[in-house]
Amino acid sequence: MRLALDEARKSPPKPSNFCVGALLVDEERDVILSTGYSLELPGNTHAEQCCLEKFAAQHNVAVEKVGEVLPLGAVIYTTMEPCNLRLSGNLPCADRIIQTRVNGKGGICKVYSGIKEPEKFVGENLGRAKLESHGVHCIYMTEFEDEVRNVATAGHEEDNS
Ligand code: HJL
Ligand code: ZN
Numbered sequence: 001m002r003l004a005l006d007e008a009r010k011s012p013p014k015p016s017n018f019c020v021g022a023l024l025v026d027e028e029r030d031v032i033l034s035t036g037y038s039l040e041l042p043g044n045t046h047a048e049q050c051c052l053e054k055f056a057a058q059h060n061v062a063v064e065k066v067g068e069v070l071p072l073g074a075v076i077y078t079t080m081e082p083c084n085l086r087l088s089g090n091l092p093c094a095d096r097i098i099q100t101r102v103n104g105k106g107g108i109c110k111v112y113s114g115i116k117e118p119e120k121f122v123g124e125n126l127g128r129a130k131l132e133s134h135g136v137h138c139i140y141m142t143e144f145e146d147e148v149r150n151v152a153t154a155g156h157e158e159d160n161s
Contacts, residue, residue, distance in 0.1 A: 001114055001141045003032070004077045005148060007047065011038040013155025018117070020080045020152060022047035024055055027110070028073035034058070046086075048078050048093040052100070067100035067107040074100070075110040079148045080117055081138070084127035094127040098134045110137045114148035120156075 007021025017038055024034040036050030045053075052066050059069040076082075082093035100107030117125035128138045 001077055001079070001112060001144050001148075003035075004047075004079050004114070005144060005151060007035050007037040008079045008148070008151045011040070011047070014039070015156050016121075017044075017155075018080055018152040019154050020047040020078060022051040022076060022078040024051045024108075025075050025077060026071045026073060027075045028071065033071075033074065044088050044090065046083065046090075046093050047080075048076060048082050049090075049096060051076065052096055063096075064099060067102055070100055070107055072106060074108050075112065076108050077112045079114040079144070080152055081113040081115070081125060081140075082111060082127045082131065083117065083122070084125050084130055085122045087121060092127065094130045097131060097136060101134065101136070104135055108136060110139065112139050112141055114141055114144045115152065116140075118149075118153070 004021040004023045008019050011019035020038045022036045034051045034055035036047045038047050040050040053063050056063040056066040061069050084092050084094045086092050097108045131138050
């Protein structure tokens, strides 16, 4: 989570966005597979999205097929829980994570998050419930909460809620 937070710090602060960082990890072998942060790739891109797109590109597969090249035991660390609704109409990150699983198996099996999404842009985020209903375990690592929230809301007005 500390490394995901380092990624989040690279994200350009914007009042209309959160600065989030993500790390794709092979938990069985303890290897970092990919990293990402909000707005890293061109366009309105999310941290988890960048992480998965970069891994797909490294393996010469379309991002929709990234599940086919992920090792067993792949997990994602993300400073903010994956989104379930995007105002831009882009595919939410919860769906991108679920898409890595073939017939509900393999792919990303666990998500470690630093904080829930503040209800600032889309109200309550149902990403966690959706992930759990597809067999993806969601775990909060509360020890990083304050730091993660400060980085996520950089560039926002004084009210950091
Ligand atoms: C996560 C990110 C990021 C958000 N959440 N987990 N990773 N930027 O990299 C969540 C926020 C969405 C809004 C706005 N942000 O991004 O709810 O404009 O950014 O489609 O839903 O939607 P757009
Ligand atoms: Zn997202």
